Amino acid sequence: MSATRLLVLGVVRGYGRAHGYRIGTDLLAWEADRWANVKWGSIYHALAALTRSGSLLDHVGVRGRTEYELTERGEAEFSRLLRTALRVPDRHTDQLGAALAFLPSLPRGEAIALLHERLASCEEAERSxxxxxxGWDWPPHVRELFGLWAGDATGGAEWARGLIGRLESGEYAMDGEPGSPGPPGSWPKLVEERADAGE
Known part of the structure; x- marks a missing residue:
């Protein structure tokens, strides 16, 4: 799964319609180049691939800039990537980082349920x-690899328990709640409201 695809779809979804430069400047402002290995080239590659697959529609906008808009297929792909990244532990944290960027796109109960699935997987990975x-005999140093995997799983389980607890106690505005980022296409309104409030 590509963290870049999830991030690109999420940003386009948030704005409703966005051009590549806006998507890139948002992602680099989030430092996604550091935690998800997002580069300008990978953003434009993802935009082209997502357009070819029917997840995005491209429109020639102001000053000849190509703007992108999510299709139904793109909404389904965003949803699938987001839910999978939250539910399925992966040793690479870029997908989880991308999912956390859009965590408020989910209703609270669904996010908690997905994280419980993640927690169960982490606990099973730790046990295994x-x-x-x-039970490993030879060569003995290979035990260190299993110890590393156990430590990763233990840390992942602890983190998932913490986030579940924070969500259950009402932290973070989730989909459908006051103060959440809102439905697809609501980011421009959110940006304007924050500017009006002097933030």
Whole structure:
């Protein structure tokens, strides 16, 4: 799964319609180049691939800039990538980082349920890695690999429990709640409201 695809779809979804430069400046402002290895080239590659696959529609906008808009297929792909990244642990954190950027796109109950699935997977991975480490004979140094996997799974489970607890206690404005980023296409309104409030 590509974190870049999820991030690009999410930004286009947030604005309703956006050109490549706006998408790129947003993602680089979030430092996605550091935690998701997003580069200008990968953004434009993702835009082209998502347009070819029917997830995005391209329009020639003001001053000849190409603007992109999510299709139904793109909404379904965004939803799939977001839910998978939250639910399925991966040793690469870029997908999870991309999913967390759009966490408020989900209703609170669904986000909690997906994180419970993630937690169960982490706990099973921890149990399996410890069992393999403790039962490994030769070569003995390979036990360290299983120990590393167990440590990763333990940390992932602890983090998931913490986020579940924060969501259950009402932290973060989620989809459908006051103060959430809102439905697709609502980001320009949110930007204007913040500018009017002097933020």
């Amino acid at each position: 890695a410890i069992e393999r480490r403790d």
